[in-house]
Amino acid sequence: MVAIQNTQIVLANRPVTDIDPKTTFRMQKVSLSDELGPNEILVKVLYVSLDPAMRGWMRDVRSYIRPVRIDEVMRSSDVAQVLKSNSSEFKAGDLVRATCGWQEYAILKPSEDVVKIKAFPGVSPSTYLGVLGLTGLTAYFGLFEVGEIAKKGGPNCTVVVSGAAGATGMVAAQIAKHVFGCRVIGIAGSDDKCDYLVKELGLDVALNYKSKTFFKELCAATPKLIDIFFDNTGGDILDGCLRRIAFKGRIIVCGAISTYNDAVPKGPAYYSALITQRARMEGFIVFDYAKQYGKALEDMSTWIKEGKLKSRETVVHGIENAPDALVKLFKGDNTGKMLVKVAEEESKSRL
Amino acid sequence: MVAIQNTQIVLANRPVTDIDPKTTFRMQKVSLSDELGPNEILVKVLYVSLDPAMRGWMRDVRSYIRPVRIDEVMRSSDVAQVLKSNSSEFKAGDLVRATCGWQEYAILKPSEDVVKIKAFPGVSPSTYLGVLGLTGLTAYFGLFEVGEIAKKGGPNCTVVVSGAAGATGMVAAQIAKHVFGCRVIGIAGSDDKCDYLVKELGLDVALNYKSKTFFKELCAATPKLIDIFFDNTGGDILDGCLRRIAFKGRIIVCGAISTYNDAVPKGPAYYSALITQRARMEGFIVFDYAKQYGKALEDMSTWIKEGKLKSRETVVHGIENAPDALVKLFKGDNTGKMLVKVAEEESKSRL
Numbered sequence: 289m290v291a292i293q294n295t296q297i298v299l300a301n302r303p304v305t306d307i308d309p310k311t312t313f314r315m316q317k318v319s320l321s322d323e324l325g326p327n328e329i330l331v332k333v334l335y336v337s338l339d340p341a342m343r344g345w346m347r348d349v350r351s352y353i354r355p356v357r358i359d360e361v362m363r364s365s366d367v368a369q370v371l372k373s374n375s376s377e378f379k380a381g382d383l384v385r386a387t388c389g390w391q392e393y394a395i396l397k398p399s400e401d402v403v404k405i406k407a408f409p410g411v412s413p414s415t416y417l418g419v420l421g422l423t424g425l426t427a428y429f430g431l432f433e434v435g436e437i438a439k440k441g442g443p444n445c446t447v448v449v450s451g452a453a454g455a456t457g458m459v460a461a462q463i464a465k466h467v468f469g470c471r472v473i474g475i476a477g478s479d480d481k482c483d484y485l486v487k488e489l490g491l492d493v494a495l496n497y498k499s500k501t502f503f504k505e506l507c508a509a510t511p512k513l514i515d516i517f518f519d520n521t522g523g524d525i526l527d528g529c530l531r532r533i534a535f536k537g538r539i540i541v542c543g544a545i546s547t548y549n550d551a552v553p554k555g556p557a558y559y560s561a562l563i564t565q566r567a568r569m570e571g572f573i574v575f576d577y578a579k580q581y582g583k584a585l586e587d588m589s590t591w592i593k594e595g596k597l598k599s600r601e602t603v604v605h606g607i608e609n610a611p612d613a614l615v616k617l618f619k620g621d622n623t624g625k626m627l628v629k630v631a632e633e634e635s636k637s638r639l
Numbered sequence: 640m641v642a643i644q645n646t647q648i649v650l651a652n653r654p655v656t657d658i659d660p661k662t663t664f665r666m667q668k669v670s671l672s673d674e675l676g677p678n679e680i681l682v683k684v685l686y687v688s689l690d691p692a693m694r695g696w697m698r699d700v701r702s703y704i705r706p707v708r709i710d711e712v713m714r715s716s717d718v719a720q721v722l723k724s725n726s727s728e729f730k731a732g733d734l735v736r737a738t739c740g741w742q743e744y745a746i747l748k749p750s751e752d753v754v755k756i757k758a759f760p761g762v763s764p765s766t767y768l769g770v771l772g773l774t775g776l777t778a779y780f781g782l783f784e785v786g787e788i789a790k791k792g793g794p795n796c797t798v799v800v801s802g803a804a805g806a807t808g809m810v811a812a813q814i815a816k817h818v819f820g821c822r823v824i825g826i827a828g829s830d831d832k833c834d835y836l837v838k839e840l841g842l843d844v845a846l847n848y849k850s851k852t853f854f855k856e857l858c859a860a861t862p863k864l865i866d867i868f869f870d871n872t873g874g875d876i877l878d879g880c881l882r883r884i885a886f887k888g889r890i891i892v893c894g895a896i897s898t899y900n901d902a903v904p905k906g907p908a909y910y911s912a913l914i915t916q917r918a919r920m921e922g923f924i925v926f927d928y929a930k931q932y933g934k935a936l937e938d939m940s941t942w943i944k945e946g947k948l949k950s951r952e953t954v955v956h957g958i959e960n961a962p963d964a965l966v967k968l969f970k971g972d973n974t975g976k977m978l979v980k981v982a983e984e985e986s987k988s989r990l
Contacts, residue, residue: 352917522910553908554908555908555909556906557904559920560922562892563892563893563922564701564922565703567922568922570913571914
């Protein structure tokens with residue numbers, strides 16, 4: 289038996305508005321025995337995914353998943369490596385995607401939530417939290433299932449994506465542009481990000497929502513109005529897009545990061561455009577499509593190989609920096625997937 | 640040739656917030672020649688429909704219909720009687736539903752907008768503006784097409800209707816209750832209206848939204864949450880229902896009367912429940928279903944005969960009182976369809 293020093297970050301207080309990295313979370317070091325029960329596996333966390341949805345998990349309200357408890361390790365989706373296994377399904381060295389939370393090690397029981405990664409050669413493990421993880425799948429199912437892009441897409445279809453330089457937005461915008469040939473307008477929070485969206489990702493237009501003339505620019509960029517709006521931000525951007533929504537337009541409500549830190553958020557003032565334009569706003573959670581993940585990941589891998597889908601990451605090092613990094617995510621400091629790198633992958637020969 | 644004195648009410652100023660009957664509108668008397676051009680008909684207005692949608696028509700913004708112009712007769716849907724006809728389709732004495740506007744007489748050219756009423760014996764002409772008019776049709780198509788009640792309805796389905804003592808809400812609530820057997824909660828603005836909804840219309844529960852404990856009562860009345868919310872009001876009621884929306888719940892955005900007088904309305908703060916509950920908010924306009932009006936009116940006539948669908952009207956007399964009556968509609972002074980009676984129907988023998 290070996291005692292492992294395990295650094296964990298737990299939820300100390302539920303934030304009412306903004307997260308305060310010093311008071312919302314607490315770091316603790318605990319000792320973990322590597323002695324495993326029947327069917328258990330010991331894993332080492334390599335990468336932790338940081339997601340806007342985490343803000344919702346800290347709220348004590350009815351939602352799609354139970355809130356994180358006070359003094360519980362903060363929940364996260366992670367890529368981890370199996371160090372020791374009592375399960376016939378996993379062996380030391382395997383990579384898994386699992387909900388380990390903000391800690392260095394975890395003992396898991398195989399379940400639907402522990403998915404063995406069939407790694408492509410040369411692909412970083414972090415990719416399975418981004419384009420080939422829940423983030424990419426969120427973009428995929430939002431566009432296909434809620435936006436019905438396979439039916440509506442094409443050169444006459446105008447698609448707007450908010451948070452377009454973020455992990456999910458980036459994937460949604462590229463699929464709409466390079467797989468379906470839509471006119472795609474990305475919205476982001478800095479001129480650098482906008483440059484990236486147009487020059488690197490090939491979107492038709494990118495708009496900085498911090499511009500004083502943002503709504504005017506949005507109007508100019510959407511002469512045929514907006515058929516599909518993939519919304520990650522909510523707030524004034526959602527209101528602007530409601531004002532430009534087309535007849536029978538679709539608003540894919542994926543996220544509302546601009547409102548997550550509000551005690552009571554401001555709702556979309558112009559939602560009655562749904563009536564006048566016979567439009568639809570619909571929310572979704574990627575988990576509902578778990579049975580279709582395989583097909584989606586095949587599609588996305590193909591698009592990566594064909595150069596239609598590029599990825600980008602913003603990586604912070606060390607689990608102790610996760611709280612600060614989460615605050616940065618809400619400030620929009622990241623371009624692409626926001627990750628914490630916790631440890632290096634071990635070569636299988638060493639295990 | 641006879642010169643007819645025609646009293647008209649025109650839009651004098653676009654209201655920014657509340658309608659002021661004295662300054663928003665202007666009354667004028669004009670002379671109308673009864674000499675008709677080819678294919679024209681002269682009609683006398685019997686009943687004018689007052690509808691929350693009228694507030695939108697006064698706004699100079701992109702919508703499903705062009706705004707009423709300044710100095711133009713205020714638009715309304717009416718029941719009128721043909722006095723004189725140059726059209727082979729219509730003869731003197733016929734009842735028509737048409738957009739005549741706030742005036743006593745009009746000369747019309749037959750078009751899709753002028754619909755001959757196949758009157759049932761003993762049915763007041765006003766009914767063709769209410770249950771058997773666009774109001775009833777709005778309730779019908781909202782429930783069927785947007786709410787998919789034929790698929791979701793039944794005793795395990797909880798339906799909430801706001802503005803349930805209003806013309807559209809009353810029809811929607813009764814169809815959900817007496818045709819589909821759903822658990823139906825009506826929301827209205829007075830205890831008298833709530834009594835009416837439960838005792839006369841047979842709804843399961845009625846809630847007064849002015850109660851200080853409204854949200855608590857809504858929670859108690861919806862133990863299995865809300866599967867379909869037919870929303871006529873918007874505002875805090877919409878927010879309350881979003882907080883109680885069920886998994887895959889539907890919000891039929893029919894109207895938002897509580898917000899129509901706001902320069903910039905307050906949006907639904909809790910709209911992100913659409914994400915966590917995978918719910919949908921969708922708007923519609925009854926005109927889109929014109930081809931299906933016949934089938935709908937047949938259904939509704941049957942339900943009236945079977946006692947499943949009762950109607951009620953609040954009638955104001957004299958076209959000069961239309962502006963005040965419209966203000967009363969926004970205050971919720973009406974129960975059931977709000978109408979202005981302009982003239983008596985003439986017996987055919989007199990024409």
